[in-house]
Amino acid sequence: MIKSLLIANRGEIACRIIRTARQMGIRTVAVYSDADAKALHVRSADEAVHIGPSPAAESYLVGEKIIAAAKQTGAEAIHPGYGFLSENADFAQSVIDAGLIWVGPKPHAIRAMGLKDAAKQLMDDAGVPTTPGYLGEDQSPETLASEAEKIGYPVLIKAVAGGGGKGMRKVDRPEDFADALVSCKREAQASFGNDICLIEKWIESPRHIEVQIFGDSHGNVVHLFERDCSLQRRHQKVIEEAPAPGMDEATRAAVCGAAVRAAKAVDYESAGTIEFIADGSNGLDADKIWFMEMNTRLQVEHPVTEEITGVDLVEWQLRVASGEPIPVKQEELSINGHAIEARLYAEDPASGFLPSIGRLEVFDLGTVGRIETGVEQGLEISPFYDPMIAKLVVHADSRSEAIDALTDITGNAKIWPVKSNAGFLRRLLSVDEFGTARLDTGLIARQGDSLTDNTPGQNVDMAAISWRMEEFEGARYDGDIFISSDAMFGFRVNGERKPAQLVMRSGNSAKTVTVMPTMGGDDWSVSIDGHAVYDDGTVIPATYGPEAEKFPDSDILVFADGFAHKIGFGGVRGSGTGAASDGTILSPMPGKIIAVAVAEGDAVAKGDKLVTLEAMKMEHTLTAPFDGVVRNLSASEGAQVSDGVALVEIMAADD
Numbered sequence: 001m002i003k004s005l006l007i008a009n010r011g012e013i014a015c016r017i018i019r020t021a022r023q024m025g026i027r028t029v030a031v032y033s034d035a036d037a038k039a040l041h042v043r044s045a046d047e048a049v050h051i052g053p054s055p056a057a058e059s060y061l062v063g064e065k066i067i068a069a070a071k072q073t074g075a076e077a078i079h080p081g082y083g084f085l086s087e088n089a090d091f092a093q094s095v096i097d098a099g100l101i102w103v104g105p106k107p108h109a110i111r112a113m114g115l116k117d118a119a120k121q122l123m124d125d126a127g128v129p130t131t132p133g134y135l136g137e138d139q140s141p142e143t144l145a146s147e148a149e150k151i152g153y154p155v156l157i158k159a160v161a162g163g164g165g166k167g168m169r170k171v172d173r174p175e176d177f178a179d180a181l182v183s184c185k186r187e188a189q190a191s192f193g194n195d196i197c198l199i200e201k202w203i204e205s206p207r208h209i210e211v212q213i214f215g216d217s218h219g220n221v222v223h224l225f226e227r228d229c230s231l232q233r234r235h236q237k238v239i240e241e242a243p244a245p246g247m248d249e250a251t252r253a254a255v256c257g258a259a260v261r262a263a264k265a266v267d268y269e270s271a272g273t274i275e276f277i278a279d280g281s282n283g284l285d286a287d288k289i290w291f292m293e294m295n296t297r298l299q300v301e302h303p304v305t306e307e308i309t310g311v312d313l314v315e316w317q318l319r320v321a322s323g324e325p326i327p328v329k330q331e332e333l334s335i336n337g338h339a340i341e342a343r344l345y346a347e348d349p350a351s352g353f354l355p356s357i358g359r360l361e362v363f364d365l366g367t368v369g370r371i372e373t374g375v376e377q378g379l380e381i382s383p384f385y386d387p388m389i390a391k392l393v394v395h396a397d398s399r400s401e402a403i404d405a406l407t408d409i410t411g412n413a414k415i416w417p418v419k420s421n422a423g424f425l426r427r428l429l430s431v432d433e434f435g436t437a438r439l440d441t442g443l444i445a446r447q448g449d450s451l452t453d454n455t456p457g458q459n460v461d462m463a464a465i466s467w468r469m470e471e472f473e474g475a476r477y478d479g480d481i482f483i484s485s486d487a488m489f490g491f492r493v494n495g496e497r498k499p500a501q502l503v504m505r506s507g508n509s510a511k512t513v514t515v516m517p518t519m520g521g522d523d524w525s526v527s528i529d530g531h532a533v534y535d536d537g538t539v540i541p542a543t544y545g546p547e548a549e550k551f552p553d554s555d556i557l558v559f560a561d562g563f564a565h566k567i568g569f570g571g572v573r574g575s576g577t578g579a580a581s582d583g584t585i586l587s588p589m590p591g592k593i594i595a596v597a598v599a600e601g602d603a604v605a606k607g608d609k610l611v612t613l614e615a616m617k618m619e620h621t622l623t624a625p626f627d628g629v630v631r632n633l634s635a636s637e638g639a640q641v642s643d644g645v646a647l648v649e650i651m652a653a654d655d
Contacts, residue, residue, distance in 0.1 A: 001322045002026055002077045002101060006070040007045070009081030010060060011374030012391060013298075014041035017079050020314040029073045031066060033059035035382040040374050047073050054384045060084045063091040067098050077101035077321060079314075083386065086297040087114055087163070103321040105215075105296045109266040113294040116160040117198045123291045126265040128258045131277055131290040133200035145177050147199050154202035157181055159188030159195065163295065165235035166191045170202055183612075186594065187619055205440045207280035208232065209244055209289060211259035212305045214313070215268040216320045222330045223256040224305050224313075230280070230439040231428065233353065238444065239428065240301035241340040242308050245399060245437035246284050254286035262294060270320055271313050273299045280440050300343070300391070303370060307339035307395035338399040340406050342429070344373075344390040346381045348419040349452035354588045354620060355387040356419040357643075362557075362564075364414040369394045369405060381418050383590045383615055389420070399437070403429055414559045423562030427451045456506050456558070456565045458533055463558045464504065464567035465513055465526060502569045504528075513569075583650035585622050587641045591615030596637050602630045604650065611635045611647050627653040 005021050006029040007014045018028045018041065030045035035054035042048045049069035052059035059065065063085055070078055078095050080086035080103070089110040095102045104110075113119045117135040124130055133155075134147035148155045148171065157180055159167025167188030169180040185195040212224040228244035229237045243252075259274035273295040279288040302313050311333075320326065344365075346356045363377040373390035375381065381389065392409050396402040407429045413422035428434065428451055433443055444451065456464075502513045514527045526533050555568040595612035598604060604624040611622045628650040635647040 001324075002103075002318055004029065004073070004075045004077070005103070005318070006031065006066070006073065006075035006078050007041070007081060008060070008066045008078050009084055009086075010036055010039065010041055010385065012372045012388070013081040013083075013300075013374075015044055015374050016372055017081060017314055018044045020312055021318065024315060024318060026318065027075075029069065029075045031060070031069050033384070035380075035384050038379065040376055040379070049073060054382065056084065056384065063088070063094055067094060067100070070095075070100055071098070075100070077103055077318075079103040079317070080297065082297050082300060087295070089114060101321050103270070103317050105268055105270045105272060109268050109272075110296045112266045113272075113296050114161065115194075115196075116158060116162070116293050117196070118160075119294055120198075120291065122265060123262055126261055128262050128265075128291045129289070131200045131203070131292060133198055135198050139196055141178060141181055144181060144197065144199060145174070148177055149174065151199060151201050156200045156202050157184045157197050158200060159184060159192060159197055161192040161194035161196070162188055163192075165232070165237075167197070168235045183619070190594075190614065203277050203279050203290075205279060205281035206230070206442075207244075207278040207284070207440055208237070208275065208292075209247075209255065209278050209284070210273050210275040210299075211256050212299070212302070212313075213259050213263045213268065213272050213274055214316060214320075214326060215263050215270065215272070216326045217269055217323060218325045220326050221260050221263045221268060222326055222328070222333065223259050224309050224311060224333060225335055226252065226255060227301055227304055228439065229301060230441050231434070231443060232441045233444050235441075237301065237343065239340065239342050239425070239434075240304055241338065241399070241402070242304040243335050243338070244284065245439065248284070251284050251286045251289070255289055258291070262291065268296075270317050271298045271302070272296050300388075301341050303372060303391060303393045304339035304341045307370070307393065308335050308337060309333055310336065337395055337397050338402045339393065339395040340399075340402045341391050341393045342406055342410060342425045343388050344392055344410075344413070344425070345421045346387045346389050346418050347421055349421050349424040350454045351588065352620075353421070353452075355383070355615060357381045357383050357589060358418050360415065360418055362414050362416040365390060365392065366409060366412050369409050392425075400435070403435060411561045412559075413562050414564070416557060416559075416564045417566075419564075420562075423454060424451050426562040454563050454565070455509075456567070457560070460506075460558045460560050460565050460567070461504065461511070461513075461528060462526070462533065463560070464556045464565075465502075465515065467556045467558075505568045506565055583625060583628060583652060584646050585610060585625075585648045585650070587613060587643060587645045587647055588620065588622075589613075589615050589643050591620070591641060593635050593637055593639045593641060593647075594619065596633070596635050598630045598633065598648070600630050600633045603653075604628060604630060610650075613641070622647065624650050626650065629653070 004027040007017050021028045028045040030042050030048040031051045032042045032048055033052055033054050051065040051069055061084055078100055085091040087110055089107040092102045093107040120130045120135055154170055154172045157169045167184055169184045171177050171180045189195040208229040209226055210229055211226050215221040226244045227240055227242040229240045231239040262274050275292045276289050277292045278284055306313055347353045348356050359380050360377055365371050370393035375389050394402050394405040396405055407426055410422050410426040504511045504513045511528050516525050555566050558565045591613040594614045597609040606624055606626045608624045609621055610624055613620045631651050632649040
């Protein structure tokens with residue numbers, strides 16, 4: 001058995017691997033960049049080695065530094081986690097050549113399945129059904145466009161070396177193909193160093209079904225059943241569950257059997273995932289489920305498989321890497337209950353899911369369920385890495401019970417001032433189509449703004465007003481964060497009662513609040529913008545920061561249903577970006593300008609592309625807020641920009 005292990009990764013997956021290794025009595029070594037010097041995985045490991053500057057290309061993606069760290073610390077093996085170098089066959093071979101144990105599949109299997117076009121051809125040869133599409137070597141835009149026409153729109157452009165939703169574009173019309181191809185290739189080159197693409201038929205009502213497989217060096221391959229990962233946003237998984245809803249035993253046997261054949265075709269060892277695309281328009285049918293790709297690593301969503309099978313996949317990886325056989329036979333594996341995982345991201349759903357960075361002044365996910373995270377309160381969310389900050393996992397006897405449990409966890413999440421998608425996740429879990437398992441990858445897009453609107457509701461307004469009136473009457477609280485489990489309006493305050501009129505602001509909106517004593521003089525009545533309101537339920541408000549004691553007019557933070565609302569009383573705050581009012585487009589975060597689509601003097605229409613910014617491993621397109629003319633263009637391709645920097649100004653057409 002391996003005695004010492006270096007984890008060539010960071011964040012929650014590094015912490016998760018360290019946890020299992022410690023339980024097995026294995027000494028652990030972490031690696032870290034400048035940005036991660038105080039990270040949780042660094043403090044969790046037995047030893048840690050600094051490997052370079054914050055950008056991944058100068059630290060976590062430099063294999064030589066990681067191997068040197070392993071030798072420096074006497075580590076016997078390297079576990080790559082997922083992402084970074086986990087599916088890099090050359091790195092895997094370098095680890096082996098250095099006399100170290102590679103905790104993962106052999107390099108030849110990574111190479112065989114690492115490129116989507118070659119993998120699909122291999123699966124065809126193995127008798128595994130594959131999605132219709134174009135896999136040819138001719139990568140000219142003309143040929144790809146021609147093949148897309150033959151396949152029939154809509155089509156999906158997919159980078160052969162892609163993953164995690166990067167290097168993928170759905171194209172609905174021929175006239176959009178050229179721009180989508182350029183964007184897809186650019187993102188693929190930046191993310192994977194390979195811009196070769198294939199074209200696939202876009203499956204209507206698609207469901208994303210994947211099978212967890214595991215192989216060892218003794219020729220054994222088993223499957224650990226399937227997961228459903230259909231809830232996706234821009235091809236990135238958001239919520240995953242196991243087993244797949246609506247999967248009957250016959251279909252399960254066919255799909256899982258195909259996955260095992262796929263793994264055996266490359267003599268697969270360690271944990272891997274065979275991903276399928278299914279036409280879910282009339283339920284799951286084995287004849288309408290096609291191989292899509294293989295991930296030759298541990299998946300982000302592996303906890304749901306662990307929860308329903310009782311297996312620790314990381315422990316299996318370490319045992320198999322040490323030369324042991326898989327601990328159980330296929331017939332000994334079974335499904336127990338239902339598990340669901342939600343990916344918690346540092347991002348702002350109300351602003352197009354732009355990643356959010358900064359210090360986690362408040363980070364409280366509760367103690368219910370399985371929380372996989374690599375951060376904690378007081379740490380920084382940096383712009384250098386993926387914005388996922390935690391995985392929220394629940395297991396229950398039934399799917400409906402699991403949904404209810406995860407809804408509670410996401411609704412009670414408290415995160416500030418970094419923005420998160422907790423409220424978005426809670427609403428998504430409550431969508432009727434999800435509850436009744438009418439799933440496909442377009443479900444989130446169809447819901448539109450209903451999932452992202454963070455306008456404070458009446459319960460939030462009343463919670464803020466309650467706290468404001470308490471402060472106004474001279475109440476004081478201990479500590480930095482004040483939480484009340486019984487904050488219903490209608491409190492009693494000693495002393496003379498006088499009506500109060502305040503201006504309450506949240507974001508760019510403002511409301512006039514009038515608070516009056518009732519006829520009996522014991523309670524208060526409240527009106528907002530002239531409309532009487534009534535608080536009919538318990539809310540959980542919190543004031544944030546010592547300013548609540550020092551300044552009567554300090555802002556109030558209210559957590560409700562996964563959203564964090566900063567409520568102030570006084571003047572109305574102006575626009576944060578200026579884009580909707582004066583046409584000034586600001587950089588929403590630190591990043592690199594990779595494309596400028598306009599020049600000074602150009603006429604633009606509302607929604608036209610202006611600038612494309614690359615940050616946190618994703619492309620973000622900034623668009624015109626209204627019809628107008630470009631002026632004061634300061635953005636230039638290749639430039640690094642800071643958060644809040646003015647990039648371009650649009651003068652309204654009527655000016």
